[in-house]
Amino acid sequence: MSTSRSQNAIIFSWLLWGIMFNTGLCSFDTRCNQQDMNALLNFKQGVTDSSGVLSSWTTQLDCCHWKGVICSNITSRVTGISLPCSTTLPIYSDKEDKSHCLTGSIHLSLLLVELQFLDYLDFTNNDFLALQFDYLHNHNCHNLSIPTSSHSQCVNSSTLRHLDLSRNWNLVINSLKWLPYLSTLEYLNLCGLDLSKETNWLQLATKLPSLSALNMCDCQLKDWSLSLQYANFTALQVLDLSFNEFKSELPKWLFNLSSTLHSLYLSNNSLMGHLPKDLLNLRELEDLDIEDNNFDGPIPDWLGDFKHLKALILGANMFSGSIPTILGNLSTLITLNVGFNPLTGVVSGRNLAKLSKLKSLNIRSYSTLIFDFDSDWIPPFQLEELQLKFSNPNLPTWLYTQRSLERLTIYDSTFEAPDKFWQFVSSVIELDLEGNLIDGDMSNVLLNSTIIDLSSNGLKGSLPQLSQQVKIVALSNNSLSGELSHLLCGHNVPNGKNKLLFLDISWNNISGGLTNCWMNWKSLIAIHLGSNNLSGKIPPSLGFLSNLTSLHLNDNKLHGHVPLSLHNCRSLLVFNVHNNQLSGNIPYWISHGVLALQLRSNHFSGKISPQICQMSSLIVLDIAQNTISGHIPSCLCNIKTLLFNNVSRNKFSFQFPSSYPNRYFFFDDSLKLVTKGQVLEYERNLHFMTLIDMSSNNLSGTLPPQLFSLIGLHSLNLSNNKLEGEIPNEIGNMKNLESLDFSTNQLGGEIPKSLSRLSFLGYLNLSFNNLTGKIPSGTQLQGFSVLSYMGNHDLCGLPLTQICFQDDKHKDTGPVDEYRNQSEFLPWFYIGMESGFVTGFLGVCCAIILNKKLRHAFFKFLYDVTYGLHPCWLSST
Numbered sequence: 074m075s076t077s078r079s080q081n082a083i084i085f086s087w088l089l090w091g092i093m094f095n096t097g098l099c100s101f102d103t104r105c106n107q108q109d110m111n112a113l114l115n116f117k118q119g120v121t122d123s124s125g126v127l128s129s130w131t132t133q134l135d136c137c138h139w140k141g142v143i144c145s146n147i148t149s150r151v152t153g154i155s156l157p158c159s160t161t162l163p164i165y166s167d168k169e170d171k172s173h174c175l176t177g178s179i180h181l182s183l184l185l186v187e188l189q190f191l192d193y194l195d196f197t198n199n200d201f202l203a204l205q206f207d208y209l210h211n212h213n214c215h216n217l218s219i220p221t222s223s224h225s226q227c228v229n230s231s232t233l234r235h236l237d238l239s240r241n242w243n244l245v246i247n248s249l250k251w252l253p254y255l256s257t258l259e260y261l262n263l264c265g266l267d268l269s270k271e272t273n274w275l276q277l278a279t280k281l282p283s284l285s286a287l288n289m290c291d292c293q294l295k296d297w298s299l300s301l302q303y304a305n306f307t308a309l310q311v312l313d314l315s316f317n318e319f320k321s322e323l324p325k326w327l328f329n330l331s332s333t334l335h336s337l338y339l340s341n342n343s344l345m346g347h348l349p350k351d352l353l354n355l356r357e358l359e360d361l362d363i364e365d366n367n368f369d370g371p372i373p374d375w376l377g378d379f380k381h382l383k384a385l386i387l388g389a390n391m392f393s394g395s396i397p398t399i400l401g402n403l404s405t406l407i408t409l410n411v412g413f414n415p416l417t418g419v420v421s422g423r424n425l426a427k428l429s430k431l432k433s434l435n436i437r438s439y440s441t442l443i444f445d446f447d448s449d450w451i452p453p454f455q456l457e458e459l460q461l462k463f464s465n466p467n468l469p470t471w472l473y474t475q476r477s478l479e480r481l482t483i484y485d486s487t488f489e490a491p492d493k494f495w496q497f498v499s500s501v502i503e504l505d506l507e508g509n510l511i512d513g514d515m516s517n518v519l520l521n522s523t524i525i526d527l528s529s530n531g532l533k534g535s536l537p538q539l540s541q542q543v544k545i546v547a548l549s550n551n552s553l554s555g556e557l558s559h560l561l562c563g564h565n566v567p568n569g570k571n572k573l574l575f576l577d578i579s580w581n582n583i584s585g586g587l588t589n590c591w592m593n594w595k596s597l598i599a600i601h602l603g604s605n606n607l608s609g610k611i612p613p614s615l616g617f618l619s620n621l622t623s624l625h626l627n628d629n630k631l632h633g634h635v636p637l638s639l640h641n642c643r644s645l646l647v648f649n650v651h652n653n654q655l656s657g658n659i660p661y662w663i664s665h666g667v668l669a670l671q672l673r674s675n676h677f678s679g680k681i682s683p684q685i686c687q688m689s690s691l692i693v694l695d696i697a698q699n700t701i702s703g704h705i706p707s708c709l710c711n712i713k714t715l716l717f718n719n720v721s722r723n724k725f726s727f728q729f730p731s732s733y734p735n736r737y738f739f740f741d742d743s744l745k746l747v748t749k750g751q752v753l754e755y756e757r758n759l760h761f762m763t764l765i766d767m768s769s770n771n772l773s774g775t776l777p778p779q780l781f782s783l784i785g786l787h788s789l790n791l792s793n794n795k796l797e798g799e800i801p802n803e804i805g806n807m808k809n810l811e812s813l814d815f816s817t818n819q820l821g822g823e824i825p826k827s828l829s830r831l832s833f834l835g836y837l838n839l840s841f842n843n844l845t846g847k848i849p850s851g852t853q854l855q856g857f858s859v860l861s862y863m864g865n866h867d868l869c870g871l872p873l874t875q876i877c878f879q880d881d882k883h884k885d886t887g888p889v890d891e892y893r894n895q896s897e898f899l900p901w902f903y904i905g906m907e908s909g910f911v912t913g914f915l916g917v918c919c920a921i922i923l924n925k926k927l928r929h930a931f932f933k934f935l936y937d938v939t940y941g942l943h944p945c946w947l948s949s950t
């Protein structure tokens with residue numbers, strides 16, 4: 074059992090939010106008002122619209138028929154603009170593609186002042202970069218930070234009711250001084266914008282007398298006016314301040330909010346203290362979400378006094394004690410989440426007695442809850458979602474009464490799963506049983522859920538069968554044995570009908586070959602079969618997997634060549650076969666888009682073909698511990714991704730949307746890499762790591778100076794080869810280098826002074842070469858230990874004990890530098906590097922030291938918990 078697993082898997086993602094495009098339906102006899110049309114055309118000028126969203130916005134067409142424009146039926150005046158952008162997340166990437174969304178500027182004043190009947194503005198999820206207030210000839214408006222009485226001319230609207238600018242991630246709003254001039258505003262959503270500069274946001278928002286929904290989630294807000302006694306909202310129903318940076322107790326003004334407040338979302342801040350009873354002032358409250366904060370003390374009994382509560386979300390805090398039985402009287406509850414708290418005590422039918430409407434229950438505690446349910450207890454509810462952790466040896470029997478269950482999570486519990494259990498869960502759509510001690514033989518089990526995580530359990534027997542429903546299955550870190558064919562080639566494997574995307578059977582005892590049945594599983598995107606006993610060759614049928622992105626076959630006993638058919642896996646980004654007995658040439662013909670190629674510890678031989686340089690997206694090239702000979706190709710400088718320290722790379726992360734809105738299952742790819750003299754497992758931060766490791770081969774010749782133009786490289790290991798010649802002075806350009814190992818070669822000459830310019834260098838090994846002269850003094854190079862330099866007979870100076878005689882006689886490296894700088898190799902990009910490119914080195918510090926066999930990278934199930942609504946994306950009421 075892994076114990077340090079990241080328990081807090083409630084990682085929120087601002088991801089897909091499928092808003093339907095909401096174009097205005099105007100009847101055909103409407104005639105657009107000229108002033109409105111001109112205003113819209115002027116607005117369009119500030120917008121960058123590369124994909125033609127606004128292509129219908131031309132004078133040829135009645136502006137009431139333009140995309141996203143809403144007109145009044147009666148007056149034909151423009152009353153709304155609705156241009157949300159809908160984005161989807163690629164399965165293997167963490168970046169939303171917003172290239173089809175609008176960007177540029179929103180000329181807000183123009184819309185507010187010129188469109189006299191504007192009621193509704195929705196630009197959510199686009200990529201706008203600026204909010205502009207100047208328009209036409211009114212240049213006084215351009216700087217709204219200057220206090221001036223002219224605001225009213227710049228942003229005066231007595232009609233706007235709905236304003237949604239949320240999730241334009243790059244939009245920074247420095248001032249909200251204009252807000253009070255939108256005096257009729259009822260709905261305001263600024264979630265996901267940077268409002269950190271506007272400390273007065275609360276006072277400004279309270280000046281809107283009709284405001285009923287205030288959504289300022291994920292706005293980097295820090296200050297919420299603790300000293301303020303009273304906030305002047307009169308109509309507020311929804312307050313969403315989740316995902317901000319409030320670090321305090323709840324402010325007093327909150328308890329004095331109008332009694333109309335029905336939804337309060339404060340999740341994911343750093344709020345603290347006991348829950349104050351004053352909260353009861355908000356007696357109309359239906360949704361209370363304070364998940365992911367630092368509240369402590371007991372869960373108060375007075376919560377039972379709320380009469381209308383539908384969602385009570387207290388998860389991921391520090392609440393202790395037992396779950397009050399009075400919560401079982403909250404018969405209006407649909408969602409109850411007390412999970413991820415250090416709760417103790419007994420949970421019984423009394424805790425849930427009257428919760429007849431309950432659909433979602435989370436009692437997955439950090440600590441030990443004792444379940445004391447009568448074996449014949451029949452709950453008053455039919456749940457759709459259940460998260461549990463219990464210390465009893467048996468499953469609560471009432472589980473089997475839950476016939477509508479769609480999502481089941483059991484965590485850190487020990488139980489034996491009988492046949493009945495597997496039959497029961499076959500109708501559950503999403504099954505997360507990771508990290509229990511489930512004891513069961515899978516040989517005769519047919520898994521039928523769409524998403525299944527059974528990793529880190531005590532499962533044994535041969536592999537289960539999968540039905541056509543299964544899209545994601547993670548079985549890693551169990552004791553499953555037998556052959557892969559049992560799962561892949563079984564007689565009931567339906568040809569071509571499988572939807573399987575993700576298969577993880579790593580860390581088991583699977584033996585036999587990889588089978589040649591892959592053509593039946595063409596939809597696969599990620600395959601993890603590492604750390605088993607697989608033998609034989611890599612079958613050509615893997616080449617049928619045209620969508621395969623991530624292939625891990627490491628730590629098995631595979632031999633033979635990598636089949637040419639893998640050339641057809643054109644989506645491949647990660648190819649990891651490390652620690653097998655594979656032979657032949659480096660498969661340089663593999664997908665040119667590959668990001669990580671790990672061939673370490675095999676029997677690959679031959680030379681490094683210059684064709685490897687066509688893999689211009691590589692960030693990890695690990696061919697260490699093979700018998701590769703020949704020279705290091707100078708074309709490596711074609712690997713574009715290594716030329717810059719580009720921190721904006723995609724994560725190596727597989728993600729898949731849950732059936733539940735806004736929730737994702739994700740799995741971070743990981744690789745074990747040798748850097749800084751140790752083996753580190755890179756997981757979440759793999760995409761920050763850039764590495765070339767060619768150590769322990771038979772490479773000969775000199776170090777090509779072009780290699781040192783890979784400025785983005787963090788780790789370079791060429792140790793244990795037969796490299797000769799000098800260390801080029803250009804090495805000083807590799808400013809991002811953290812780990813450098815040239816040990817056990819035949820490198821001669823002096824250590825270039827430029828090496829001391831590598832200020833991030835934390836590990837240096839030049840030992841056992843033929844280096845001569847003085848270690849450049851007065852630099853951090855003295856900070857490394859003797860071990861970094863030993864075994865070079867003519868090297869002297871600190872930290873070595875060998876004293877340098879005739880310091881000055883050593884040849885000056887100056888002229889050499891000059892000569893080299895003028896050689897063909899000083900590329901254009903050095904110039905850019907100095908000024909513009911961002912540097913970031915999260916790589917090494919965030920790696921997990923690989924000290925145990927267990928991986929704990931399994932599925933992280935993402936849960937936001939509000940039932941039926943997402944706290945941030947509550948739509949207009």
Ligand SMILES: *[C@@H]1O[C@H](CO)[C@@H](O)[C@H](O)[C@H]1NC(C)=O
Pocket residue numbers: 100146147
């Ligand atoms: C405008 O017309 C449509 C269709 O005739 C109708 O559904 C809608 O309610 C009307 N809107 C107003 C504000 O009258």
Ligand SMILES: *[C@@H]1O[C@H](CO)[C@@H](O)[C@H](O)[C@H]1NC(C)=O
Pocket residue numbers: 216217218219
């Ligand atoms: C706006 O005015 C403020 C205060 O005078 C000033 O600090 C800021 O630089 C100005 N911004 C622009 C864009 O002119």
Ligand SMILES: *[C@@H]1O[C@H](CO)[C@@H](O)[C@H](O)[C@H]1NC(C)=O
Pocket residue numbers: 189225226229230231
């Ligand atoms: C704001 O606009 C309304 C109508 O559009 C107008 O009557 C009013 O005078 C304006 N207010 C100011 C302060 O300019």
Ligand SMILES: *[C@@H]1O[C@H](CO)[C@@H](O)[C@H](O)[C@H]1NC(C)=O
Pocket residue numbers: 303305
């Ligand atoms: C609250 O609003 C009322 C009327 O809108 C106003 O008179 C009062 O001064 C405001 N109070 C505060 C503290 O802003």
Ligand SMILES: *[C@@H]1O[C@H](CO)[C@@H](O)[C@H](O)[C@H]1NC(C)=O
Pocket residue numbers: 302303328329351
């Ligand atoms: C604010 O709440 C306190 C108690 O929490 C109460 O004494 C006070 O009267 C309230 N003020 C207003 C204006 O509602």
Ligand SMILES: *[C@@H]1O[C@H](CO)[C@@H](O)[C@H](O)[C@H]1NC(C)=O
Pocket residue numbers: 377398399402
């Ligand atoms: C729960 O409600 C019942 C009546 O509906 C009442 O008798 C009981 O006292 C309540 N429980 C608590 C703890 O208040």
Ligand SMILES: *[C@@H]1O[C@H](CO)[C@@H](O)[C@H](O)[C@H]1NC(C)=O
Pocket residue numbers: 499500502521522540542
């Ligand atoms: C398998 O899953 C499908 C779809 O979720 C469901 O309709 C079917 O009943 C399940 N089969 C069993 C045996 O539970």
Ligand SMILES: *[C@@H]1O[C@H](CO)[C@@H](O)[C@H](O)[C@H]1NC(C)=O
Pocket residue numbers: 595596597619620
């Ligand atoms: C590969 O992915 C594409 C895009 O997601 C999809 O349309 C196609 O059906 C997939 N191919 C297979 C064999 O599943």
Ligand SMILES: *[C@@H]1O[C@H](CO)[C@@H](O)[C@H](O)[C@H]1NC(C)=O
Pocket residue numbers: 819821822843845
């Ligand atoms: C080491 O360098 C010296 C000259 O500096 C050379 O004579 C000698 O052959 C080199 N030794 C090896 C093993 O390369």
Ligand SMILES: CC(=O)N[C@H]1CO[C@H](CO)[C@@H](O)[C@@H]1O
Pocket residue numbers: 084085086316341342343365366
């Ligand atoms: C205070 C807190 O829990 N903040 C978390 C909010 O969510 C982000 C991820 O979306 C975490 O990184 C923060 O730690």
